[in-house]
Amino acid sequence: MPDRIRWGIIGTGDIAKKFARGLKELPEAELHAVGSRRRESADEFAKQFGAARAYPSYQELAHDPDLEVIYIATPHQLHRENSLICLKAGKAVLCEKPFAVNASEAQEMVHFASRSRKFLMEAMWMRFLPAIRRAQEWIGEGKIGETRLAQASFGYRDSVGIAYDRECAGGSLLDVGVYPITLADIAFGGEMPERVTGFAHLSKGIDEQAAYVFGYRGGGLAVLSSAIKTRTPSDGWIMGTEAMIKIHAPFWKSQELSLVKENEVVLNEKHPMIGNGYNYEAAEVMRCLREGRLESPVIPLEKSVQIMQILDELRDQWGLVYPMEDS
Numbered sequence: 001m002p003d004r005i006r007w008g009i010i011g012t013g014d015i016a017k018k019f020a021r022g023l024k025e026l027p028e029a030e031l032h033a034v035g036s037r038r039r040e041s042a043d044e045f046a047k048q049f050g051a052a053r054a055y056p057s058y059q060e061l062a063h064d065p066d067l068e069v070i071y072i073a074t075p076h077q078l079h080r081e082n083s084l085i086c087l088k089a090g091k092a093v094l095c096e097k098p099f100a101v102n103a104s105e106a107q108e109m110v111h112f113a114s115r116s117r118k119f120l121m122e123a124m125w126m127r128f129l130p131a132i133r134r135a136q137e138w139i140g141e142g143k144i145g146e147t148r149l150a151q152a153s154f155g156y157r158d159s160v161g162i163a164y165d166r167e168c169a170g171g172s173l174l175d176v177g178v179y180p181i182t183l184a185d186i187a188f189g190g191e192m193p194e195r196v197t198g199f200a201h202l203s204k205g206i207d208e209q210a211a212y213v214f215g216y217r218g219g220g221l222a223v224l225s226s227a228i229k230t231r232t233p234s235d236g237w238i239m240g241t242e243a244m245i246k247i248h249a250p251f252w253k254s255q256e257l258s259l260v261k262e263n264e265v266v267l268n269e270k271h272p273m274i275g276n277g278y279n280y281e282a283a284e285v286m287r288c289l290r291e292g293r294l295e296s297p298v299i300p301l302e303k304s305v306q307i308m309q310i311l312d313e314l315r316d317q318w319g320l321v322y323p324m325e326d327s
């Protein structure tokens, strides 16, 4: 592995730009190349973020011989295909959330990475942020006793973009529901819920808003929701038998935690992010590559597949099938 790990990025949209800014925080990372569907976008992005090479196709980027790792920043329906072209070209892959459109696609990506012995990780950046890691420690240290209830919502109001596009596997669940679901996963120490149930308001073939409840062995519950046309409060709560944790808003990029006992804040900690936060997941990828790992212990591939299974289960209950699944 070279001293500076050379990154490529597929796609030049919003999150690609944020990630490129995040990489700048890491002296051991170099944004080496970008691939776009259009030459002009690739050139412009490369110029803006100082990448040495710009490609007018994703395939050409994947085959750049000087790249160690490629970050996939395209819409959900392309995650599988784009990850596979990079893995086939021998590259490590960091793929945006949701990991794929469904669990079957996710499983295919995981099998391919494992067969070809290439690193693969879902870019669920929230899991790597200092405040979230600290909340996990608090739970592990028994500060709240036994987890009984988790509560979180991620809702915003907009009307344009890939989240509203059925052809891009849009809708609130896949776009932002993965964050409250991640909070529930953290709250219950990675345990899979025994029961998953929910309601959604579907419009134009996507879920505009949805609410779901997970039931865990032993009676724990997670009460979660997501929306793309309704703003919601955005703090997250994890309630235990002894105390509760408030993950200050917005919980998915929180920088502050409070431990609340009998309505009193008994502990408050601030955990500011360095950079824009996307640097943490990139740093984890590079740590894993240097250690010769094929997956991250923070978000193992099995976990990414499990989260997709939960999304599948909910969409199944709602009768929400995307065009690319309709065969």
Ligand SMILES: NC(=O)c1ccc[n+]([C@@H]2O[C@H](COP(=O)([O-])OP(=O)(O)OC[C@H]3O[C@@H](n4cnc5c(N)ncnc54)[C@H](OP(=O)(O)O)[C@@H]3O)[C@@H](O)[C@H]2O)c1
Pocket: 010, 011, 012, 013, 014, 015, 016, 035, 036, 037, 038, 041, 042, 073, 074, 075, 076, 078, 096, 097, 098, 123, 125, 161, 162, 168, 174, 175
């Ligand atoms: N981790 C996070 O915080 C976070 C935040 C936002 C989004 N995301 C995830 O990142 C992915 C991209 O989201 P985004 O907000 O960056 O989207 P975006 O701004 O629309 O950008 C997506 C990019 O993908 C490429 N693309 C290829 N086929 C496309 C198509 N049919 N429609 C639109 N774009 C297409 C385009 O790049 P080229 O034209 O250059 O090929 C486009 O700029 C999504 O899966 C989303 O869930 C993650």
